[in-house]
Amino acid sequence: MLNNLTWNGSSFWHGTSTIFLDxxxxxxxxxINPSTDWKLIDLLKFLYAEIRHWDISHPSLDINRASIEASIAQGDLEYHGLTLNYRHEGIYVSASQMRAAYYACMNTVGSEILEKCLILISVLIHAGREPDIPAELDVLDIRRYLAISAKPVMIEVNGVSDVDLILENGKEAGQLLQKLRNEFPALPIPEQFERLQYCNFRLLNPIPVADLKFYEVDFEGNPRNRNFQYYLSRI
Structure with missing residues (x-):
């Protein structure tokens, strides 16, 4: 399956990795929400406190510090005029296949919080301050993911009702979704694509396995650039 820039009015997409596939x-x-059920947010707080305790500096921290602090606060981050959501109280899906592919291919482990935890533990180890992580926070045995090479995965979500989705700001999604369904048939493909990049939703209820299709993602180019191309293979 090749890149899809439009929306069929019913399917949604979730980007993750092989780490969470099983x-x-x-x-x-x-x-399961790994950020909370598997204590990843608490682990992130612990590791960042270690960084601050030892007053460690590193280029990776300079790049990621703002998003790490926003994730710890579970709030928003203003970036170049955009409000970026760093809340992880639920699982998110997108009406844009491309947006989900971007997330799956940009995030090497399929979870923003896990990726940030790995950045922090790598910085601590590099500085000679390998942390003694409390067992109750290390649900995933995080050190093993420093060596595991994960592959991006995308999940097609079907059968989800509008009432089971809310916008990133917490408002009901139904009105926006119906507006998209009414307007999209008359819109040029490029405009559909642009509109879809901001159509992300939080699931209010779990989606059963029977309503999910799983795809391994291969890609070329950089997800941040126009040369990005991805290919989906059903698994």
């Missing part, structure tokens, strides 16, 4: 296939999408 769990989702076993329990459905949204039954």
């Amino acid at each position: 769990s989702i296939r076993a329990t459905g999408l949204g039954a």
Whole structure:
């Protein structure tokens, strides 16, 4: 399956990685939230406190500090006129296949919080301050993911009702979704694509495995650039 720039009015997409594939296939999408159920936010707080305690500096921190602090605060980050959502109280899906592909291919482990935890533990190890992580926070045995090479995965979500989705700002999604369904048939493909980049939604209820299709993602180019191309293979 090649890049899809439009929306069929019913399917949604979730980008993740092979690290979380078995769990989702076993329990459905949204039954487990790794950020909270697997203590990743608490682990991020612990690791960042270690960074600050030892007053460690590193280029990776300079690049990621603002988003790390926004994730710890579970708030928003203003960036070049955009408001970026760093809340992780639920699982998010997108009406844009391309947006989900961008997330899956940009994030090397399929979770923003896990990726930030790995950045921090790598910085601590590099500085000779390998942390003694409390067992209750290390649910995933995080050190093993420093060596595991994950592959991006995309999940096509079907059968989800509008009432089971809310916008990133917490408002109901139904009105926006119906507006998109009414307007999209008359819009040029490039305009559809642009509109879809801001159509992300939080699931209010888990989606059963029967309503999910799983795809391995291969890609070329950089997801940040126009040369980005991705290809989906059903798994």
